[in-house]
Amino acid sequence: MGSSVRRWVVQRPPLPLLGRLLFCCSLFFSGLAQERPTTCRCLGKRLDCSRLKLREVPALFPSRTVDLSHNRLSSINSSSLSHLYNLREIKLNNNELEAIPNLGPTSVNITFLSLINNKITNILPEELKLFQSLETLDLSNNNISVLEMGSFPPLVLKNLNNRIVSLDPGIFDNLANTLQVLKLNKNRISTITQKMFKLPHLQHLEMSRNRIKKIDGLTFQGLPSLKSLKIQKNGLVWLMDGAFWGLSNMEILQLDHNNLTEISKGWLYGLLMLQQLHLSQNAISRIRPDAWEFCQKLSELDLKYNNLAKLEDSSFVGLSLLVRLDIGNNKVSDIADCAFQGLSSLQILDLRNNEISWTIEDMNGAFSGLDKLRWLLQGNRIRSITKKAFSGLDALEHLDLSNNAIMSIQENTFLQMKNLKELYINTSSLLCDCQLKWLPEWLIDNKFQTFVNATCAHPQALKGRDVFAVSLEGFVCDDFPKPQITVQPETQSAVKGSNLSFICSAASSSDSQMTFAWKKDNELIGDAEMENYAHLRAHGGEVMEYTTILRLHNVEFSNEGKYQCVISNHFGSSYSVKAKLTVNSKHLQYI
Numbered sequence: 001m002g003s004s005v006r007r008w009v010v011q012r013p014p015l016p017l018l019g020r021l022l023f024c025c026s027l028f029f030s031g032l033a034q035e036r037p038t039t040c041r042c043l044g045k046r047l048d049c050s051r052l053k054l055r056e057v058p059a060l061f062p063s064r065t066v067d068l069s070h071n072r073l074s075s076i077n078s079s080s081l082s083h084l085y086n087l088r089e090i091k092l093n094n095n096e097l098e099a100i101p102n103l104g105p106t107s108v109n110i111t112f113l114s115l116i117n118n119k120i121t122n123i124l125p126e127e128l129k130l131f132q133s134l135e136t137l138d139l140s141n142n143n144i145s146v147l148e149m150g151s152f153p154p155l156v157l158k159n160l161n162n163r164i165v166s167l168d169p170g171i172f173d174n175l176a177n178t179l180q181v182l183k184l185n186k187n188r189i190s191t192i193t194q195k196m197f198k199l200p201h202l203q204h205l206e207m208s209r210n211r212i213k214k215i216d217g218l219t220f221q222g223l224p225s226l227k228s229l230k231i232q233k234n235g236l237v238w239l240m241d242g243a244f245w246g247l248s249n250m251e252i253l254q255l256d257h258n259n260l261t262e263i264s265k266g267w268l269y270g271l272l273m274l275q276q277l278h279l280s281q282n283a284i285s286r287i288r289p290d291a292w293e294f295c296q297k298l299s300e301l302d303l304k305y306n307n308l309a310k311l312e313d314s315s316f317v318g319l320s321l322l323v324r325l326d327i328g329n330n331k332v333s334d335i336a337d338c339a340f341q342g343l344s345s346l347q348i349l350d351l352r353n354n355e356i357s358w359t360i361e362d363m364n365g366a367f368s369g370l371d372k373l374r375w376l377l378q379g380n381r382i383r384s385i386t387k388k389a390f391s392g393l394d395a396l397e398h399l400d401l402s403n404n405a406i407m408s409i410q411e412n413t414f415l416q417m418k419n420l421k422e423l424y425i426n427t428s429s430l431l432c433d434c435q436l437k438w439l440p441e442w443l444i445d446n447k448f449q450t451f452v453n454a455t456c457a458h459p460q461a462l463k464g465r466d467v468f469a470v471s472l473e474g475f476v477c478d479d480f481p482k483p484q485i486t487v488q489p490e491t492q493s494a495v496k497g498s499n500l501s502f503i504c505s506a507a508s509s510s511d512s513q514m515t516f517a518w519k520k521d522n523e524l525i526g527d528a529e530m531e532n533y534a535h536l537r538a539h540g541g542e543v544m545e546y547t548t549i550l551r552l553h554n555v556e557f558s559n560e561g562k563y564q565c566v567i568s569n570h571f572g573s574s575y576s577v578k579a580k581l582t583v584n585s586k587h588l589q590y591i
Helices: 015-020 104-109 357-362 438-445 586-590
Strands: 005-009 039-043 046-048 065-067 089-091 112-114 136-138 159-161 181-183 204-206 228-230 252-254 276-278 300-302 324-326 348-350 398-400 422-431 452-458 484-487 492-495 500-508 515-520 529-536 544-552 561-569 572-575 579-584
Touching: 357 561, 357 572, 484 572, 492 500, 500 561, 515 529, 515 544, 544 561
Parallel strands: 046 065, 065 089, 089 112, 112 136, 136 159, 159 181, 181 204, 204 228, 228 252, 252 276, 276 300, 300 324, 324 348, 398 422, 422 452, 492 579
Antiparallel strands: 005 039, 039 046, 484 500, 500 544, 515 561, 529 544, 561 572, 561 579
């Protein structure tokens, strides 16, 4: 009969017909005085009697699976199922049962029993003893508040869903030899005591949507076979050292939607086989330098929607097998030169919706070492792209620069990407001068035109024009609205306790408002003391020159580093060279 659907009117057929219908399924009530005939659907060996407003179980023809969900059953007469010797699965979800029902002699063969969303308040061992073949028991969304020791007799049980408030120690001991999947989602569990789980064969444990704020060391010590652990949406704040010790075979750890603030090797200790770590939607702002010492088989790391602001050169040390890294929707504004250096297997890097414009616009080789990278994604407030921005990404296949107000792209920026298949650009801010003349022709020659939606913003004569509609003669350099550095800050040596200044200037033909910033060792100086002024060039016509002075008072050794000015306007940013400051002790000036 396959997947064909038949409907059977509730009435008793003559005996000869019974034999012919033995291999399909039908339904009839023992009481035939129903005012309205009720129908069931037969889907192969499955009988669907759900949503019929039944208050009692009717007599059923033999079937392997029966669905009596979404009815009004408050009890079940055990004799009503006694003749269903082949019954293996029964669903009684969304009824009014107050206890695990007695299904009579057929209970012995039941492997799947689902009682979701009833009114069951507790579990008694004698109720489950009849289910000697049970593999899956689902009690989700009942009114069970406490599971006491001895609730579960020895069963061949593989899956268990509950909705509970507290767990007695040893509650699952009788299931130690058989339980493989345990789901304790959507509960009110707030604590997990040490050695609560002595389940040597358990492979999958889920405790999402509870109230667990802290996990102590050795909590999961009794789960040597565990492959995956889900503790999502708990408000989890503290993971103590050794929190997952003993889970040496675990491959997947999902801790999304919690309140974790950092990643350290202390709580990752012992996860030698971990392959996937999901930490999205937390409050992580720090990755300790040696965090991955015990997780060097990690292939997938999800850190999106956190508070990461800087990627250090030690942030991912040891993750040479990592294939996918998602850092999207953080606050990343600084990427150290060698932050990705050891990620030799990385194929997908998602950096969308961060603030890494300075990394792309100014730094060289931020992505060096990513020899196998295939994807690099979007949305980072990038306004200009230098020719060395993607140095090291020779194998890149998909580059998404959409959702960036890109104004300029230097020639040969994408030249080393011989495998590039897709290049997405979506901007209406292009500075269509002589330095952009190369772009339209290159995009067409490499068949990227269909992925690009780009229009000019300057000069005024080309504003709003599609970049592909501008003739080569139209790309001219009559002015330079984007700032151009004219005076670079100089490297200096200073005596401890003295005062000094760094000076930086830029010129622009635009009257767009200019902003100034200083960076030290690639990080923005938030409280910098600056003096900024502008003057009209003596021989520059309408060209303005802007100067910024960074003043340092009573310098200390902590002031040593490389200083750089950033001068920006509506058309983009210009970055000075990095001037080095060396601070000497006072007595050295007399030597």
